[in-house]
Amino acid sequence: MKFNTVEELLEYTENIKNKTFREIDKANLLENSTLKRRKGLLGNIVESGFYGYPINSDARADFDDIGVELKVSGYVLTKKGEKRAKERLVLSKIDYNQIIHENFEFSKLVSKNKKLLIIWYHYEKRKDPGDFLITDYQLYDMEQDIEIIRNDFKTIKAKVDSGNAHELSESDTSFLGACTKARTSADRTTQPNSEILAKPRAFSLKQGYINGILSNLSHINTTLVADKKEKTVIDFANSRFKPYFGKTQLEIYKEIFGEVPERIPKNINKIISDKVIGKEKDLKETNDLFKKTNYLIKNLPITDKNKARERMAFKNLKLSEFDDDWDESYWKNFFEENTLITICYQGPSSSKNGYRILKEVKQITFNDEELDSIEKTFNLVKKTIKTGDISNLPTPKSFEGQILEVAPKAAKGKNIYETFLDNENTKVCFMLNKNFLNKKLEQIN
Template identity: 30%
Template structure:
């Protein structure tokens, strides 16, 4: 194939790529693209490589345009109601070679060799469309800012350290901030050997978290940046402190202080009855205006949970997550499930404790669920899926002294598992989701909304007190 660009010239490659903007592959490529035989999740990228850029898809260690050190990546977009674009998923990069990475330093790593400069092509995904008809919306080169690069370096070192400790099988995307180690393979059984343990580890690839991809998209699309406040304003600070260290250092001076005392010290006035009170208090402590989002938290997809502790250190409540949809739950696999994805995020727990009827800030802690605990939660998820799939949600219906019908479910409770359980999370009994099949007891095709919860004693013992 005669190339219509010079692969040895960066400007030529970028200009050629930008001709894709506003077009579909069907519109811009020769008719032989109709004969493509690529299939699978990454087939858009493979077709793009072969039929537009004119080279065979490969998995070599060097960047796709090795002569200019530029990697080609394509990724799907979704469009919001305000017409802005956001990432449909994380951006998967190169496979992690467990044996090679432990011998490398970041500056000379396979990761940097492959991804120091990336030519990004974002296309608008539409369900049911042929991949040849997806419209390409954004095209540009991406280079890391110096500050982001320092944080990504720390993430790379965290991943490498875990592999060097013989814990490649315990890697989790919640271990890091911007750069993740996501599972990569045809199925959950794709495993590899690791150098310092006999335990097989799932095949993983470096990836940019979806929040970080959103940052890239917003930058390329020239969206306004004033909606964000920064915790780490420079690469110099990023070299000295991690995001975790910066956040904790801002909270420590307020340990032992009541909410009112914190607000007085900060000279801040917040509505304590507002649902956003604790989120805004967190921003105030971090020095972020309450009308802005925390840039680093958005990029890292950090989930902030404020927990109120009783005097005996037990959280006043279990911790809830988003309601699951019954029809979606039965069609998921655990490794790709929404709940597992949430638990593999990084969390920031902010602990307040009741003391003389006032709430006092005790501590903050970054946390992601350990590998062995995830295996335990998987049992809860699988049992829940089985119950829904079999139409066995309701165990029995009893009539209380007021003549009301009370339903008891088969969903796993706290006795079933020490970490997680399932119970209602709805406005009332009429707040329901459809079922994939009728419940055997009620003969109904809808049931009250439920969600997964973290047990309060687990939060106390494994997060707060550790």
């Protein structure tokens, strides 16, 4: 089927709404394969069964005559009934040896993916894929956020050009990611300007970015446009904190609120962050950069020798977060995509809260080796749940090269571990250990 204009394509696509994949599977692809064995199965069904195009791996866009690429993507519904993208939107594979010679405007990425027709279906975990309901479609144009995506492309390209493709991380960038694209975690490929093998990767629109697009679902176009002043959340945080570098927590507090508190709050760092950067809810409502980015603001006290005074804790674990394998898990996406905005307050070991000096705001990301270590921690938790044996829990110093451990966030005592399996909401959390944080602090100074 041939379309002469985008309008013709959209008019025809209106007919796909409220159909299941089984209804449009004219080639019976569902009978001969599964989603687990064939990642692009649902896309193949739409391409061949609905649009009548032969399945191919052509480098050109699917609707090349009108410059539109077809993508099929799922969403889940939150308890509040809000749509959230199930996963990132994977685009074209990154050729490490080619990207260093490409200009963004004429790159393979842009030529094939500048405009995307996204077919949305409702993903339900225990439902047969053939019965997933296609509910809507959306035309996405990269032009709406072109400045930030161009900057992301340049960031990825620069890392590859410097011989550090093995150090790529999705959290290096804002909207355009470099996600892993391999059959197994052991897969590696060559890169220019280095003999170190790197994981194969593909360009992707990050899950947080897709959520921002999805939240403003429109058939013609999405209208959310990011603030062009700062191209990354770390740039935004640095610009807001710049007037306060070199000042103590109490000095910053007084500048912000006009007075010094009678008692120094334990959470003075968070109070300052909420005021200087903004509260998460407010940021996502008022700043499109934050609405389309997965990020986490973390305050880290450090010594005068630039060492972490404590571990970095995350939210308490839920047993259901380990139902999926690592590649499909919430935690893989969390550590790959989240930008960790780390606000460092420095002081000698004897310094008290309130008197530490704001030194810097830095971003912590994870390279391939570190993500492999995190995967090992994840799998040990999954094994604990499966076997019921809490001795498998990845507590501190469980294996060589461990950077992420399970520990109580507040309460202490062995009973916390012994009751790990008693409820869905556990009393422990993931923590990045101090050795890892110290290594990152050395790298970013």
